[in-house]
Amino acid sequence: MNPGIDLQHTFVSTLTDLGLPLGLAKLLWIPLPMALMLIAATVSIFVSVWLERKISAAAQQRIGPEYVGPLGVLQAAADGVKLIFKEDITPAKADPWLFTLGPAIVVIPVFLSFLIVPFGQNMVITDIGIGIFLWISLSSITPIGLLMAGYSSNNKYSLLGGLRAAAQSISYEIPLALAVLAVVMMTNSLSTIDIVGQQSGYGILGWNIWRQPVGFLIFWIAALAECERLPFDLPEAEEELVAGYQTEYTGMKFGLFYVGSYVNLVLSALIVAILYLGGWSLPVPIESIAGWLGVSETTPWLQVVAAGLGIVMTLIKAYLLVFIAILLRWTVPRVRIDQLLDLGWKFLLPVSLVNLLATAALKLTLPFAFGG
Amino acid sequence: MLAAALGVVLLSSIVYSAFLLGLVFLSIAGFYILLNAGFVAAAQVLVYVGAVNVLILFGIMLVNKQEDFRPLPHALLGKLATGAVCAGLFALLGTTVVSTPWAISSEVAIGDRAIEAIGMHFFSDFLLPFELASVLLLIALVGAIILARREFIPDLDAAAEEQVLTLPERPRELVAAGVNESDSE
Numbered sequence: 001m002n003p004g005i006d007l008q009h010t011f012v013s014t015l016t017d018l019g020l021p022l023g024l025a026k027l028l029w030i031p032l033p034m035a036l037m038l039i040a041a042t043v044s045i046f047v048s049v050w051l052e053r054k055i056s057a058a059a060q061q062r063i064g065p066e067y068v069g070p071l072g073v074l075q076a077a078a079d080g081v082k083l084i085f086k087e088d089i090t091p092a093k094a095d096p097w098l099f100t101l102g103p104a105i106v107v108i109p110v111f112l113s114f115l116i117v118p119f120g121q122n123m124v125i126t127d128i129g130i131g132i133f134l135w136i137s138l139s140s141i142t143p144i145g146l147l148m149a150g151y152s153s154n155n156k157y158s159l160l161g162g163l164r165a166a167a168q169s170i171s172y173e174i175p176l177a178l179a180v181l182a183v184v185m186m187t188n189s190l191s192t193i194d195i196v197g198q199q200s201g202y203g204i205l206g207w208n209i210w211r212q213p214v215g216f217l218i219f220w221i222a223a224l225a226e227c228e229r230l231p232f233d234l235p236e237a238e239e240e241l242v243a244g245y246q247t248e249y250t251g252m253k254f255g256l257f258y259v260g261s262y263v264n265l266v267l268s269a270l271i272v273a274i275l276y277l278g279g280w281s282l283p284v285p286i287e288s289i290a291g292w293l294g295v296s297e298t299t300p301w302l303q304v305v306a307a308g309l310g311i312v313m314t315l316i317k318a319y320l321l322v323f324i325a326i327l328l329r330w331t332v333p334r335v336r337i338d339q340l341l342d343l344g345w346k347f348l349l350p351v352s353l354v355n356l357l358a359t360a361a362l363k364l365t366l367p368f369a370f371g372g
Numbered sequence: 373m374l375a376a377a378l379g380v381v382l383l384s385s386i387v388y389s390a391f392l393l394g395l396v397f398l399s400i401a402g403f404y405i406l407l408n409a410g411f412v413a414a415a416q417v418l419v420y421v422g423a424v425n426v427l428i429l430f431g432i433m434l435v436n437k438q439e440d441f442r443p444l445p446h447a448l449l450g451k452l453a454t455g456a457v458c459a460g461l462f463a464l465l466g467t468t469v470v471s472t473p474w475a476i477s478s479e480v481a482i483g484d485r486a487i488e489a490i491g492m493h494f495f496s497d498f499l500l501p502f503e504l505a506s507v508l509l510l511i512a513l514v515g516a517i518i519l520a521r522r523e524f525i526p527d528l529d530a531a532a533e534e535q536v537l538t539l540p541e542r543p544r545e546l547v548a549a550g551v552n553e554s555d556s557e
Binding site for chain 1: 391418434
């Protein structure tokens with residue numbers, strides 16, 4: 001496959017041509033994609049908060065934010081500034097250490113998971129072999145932060161919310177991992193780059209959603225539950241628990257939970273796009289477009305255009321999924337905790353196991369279509 | 373990591389101990405990464421931090437009884453004996469580590485190819501322990517379900533137990549759904 005542009009290689013070779021040692025050049029490269037990804041993740045919060053407010057308003061026939069910036073796009077920034085200037089309160093009998101550590105432990109794994117999100121053949125911070133498994137294992141740290149926050153707040157609502165959040169995320173992690181396992185089995189690799197590479201070639205027809213429709217649904221439901229989005233937002237069910245584990249938090253500590261939940265939503269949407277919707281590949285493969293235009297695949301301008309299109313495609317797919325998540329929020333009522341756990345353990349878990357078994361059988365019988 | 377491990381043992385607050393245990397597990401994962409075993413590190417985080425530690429915390433938070441321990445007679449003697457046993461164990465293990473001729477492989481660690489190697493070992497020469505572990509888990513699962521089903525436990529016993537364990541303001545039914553489900557994981 002055509003490797004596309006490799007910014008790291010270009011950057012490092014430019015610096016070594018200028019006379020720097022190879023190690024130093026690589027060291028200079030390392031922070032660049034990380035900073036870029038951090039900025040991108042932060043901007044994605046603003047975009048998704050704005051989308052959430054605007055779409056929610058449209059769903060309820062309101063206008064939504066409109067004064068801060070054109071069409072209210074800066075509303076999230078205003079919210080952030082407000083949160084920064086609020087007083088940071090620790091409740092009287094709360095445990096100050098755990099109270100402060102909780103939000104941080106919730107947010108850090110989410111941002112770390114962006115390590116493995118690819119936007120192009122070489123546009124990923126690091127293509128490590130364990131790839132998607134890193135995301136699964138990092139997302140399993142989050143419940144500890146939630147329990148910490150719930151416990152240290154010295155509040156019954158918080159404790160119940162934290163316990164619910166932890167129960168929910170450890171229950172839905174298993175169907176999630178099994179759905180990912182079916183995709184991994186088809187790819188023969190855990191690397192996100194390989195997963196997208198295996199889907200490219202036939203355009204939209206090659207995407208995993210056609211070969212794994214059940215897996216896609218399971219993954220999407222479980223991802224929504226992991227993000228605590230409606231209809232699974234039990235940990236912060238307003239009518240029952242005030243705000244769950246966030247009840248006692250103010251200022252930027254609350255802001256961290258807020259940031260964490262939106263980044264997690266965007267991250268889950270990106271991962272769904274990578275696993276099931278072909279990642280950065282276009283509905284029509286870029287190679288055939290280049291063939292019709294009569295341009296060689298290695299032409300520099302075509303590679304730049306392809307890389308740009310890849311990033312745009314990934315983001316379009318991810319934000320389409322975010323849009324669906326927001327619509328679902330205003331369509332589906334919240335489930336009860338027993339219904340939630342029933343759905344997770346008695347329905348999603350068996351179905352995902354059968355899906356895994358069926359994928360294994362299909363892989364043996366139809367190796368050309370399911371990755372031999 | 374050593375500080376965290378000492379904290380697990382020495383701190384009197386069981387919740388701090390549990391959170392520090394998570395830190396210990398994370399540090400062990402860090403060691404695996406330094407040993408170029410990324411897959412084992414991720415599995416360590418997933419299993420120990422994500423599942424075992426969360427279950428321990430769950431247990432603590434569902435049964436947190438606010439009770440001060442009565443000072444035991446001869447507590448110092450007990451502590452001294454424990455310390456002596458621990459020091460002896462440490463000395464024993466230390467001499468074993470130093471005196472054993474370790475067969476250190478000079479090969480480069482396989483890194484990302486480790487997943488295939490582990491899989492091959494599981495389904496060839498380590499098949500029996502692997503399957504035995506799954507049987508063990510199945511037994512634990514069945515046991516947890518039997519314990520969670522209330523009709524097998526005598527009523528008298530269960531009532532007495534509930535009185536001890538329940539805080540007055542925390543209804544047991546609400547959280548019981550969560551712990552049953554997570555136990556059967």
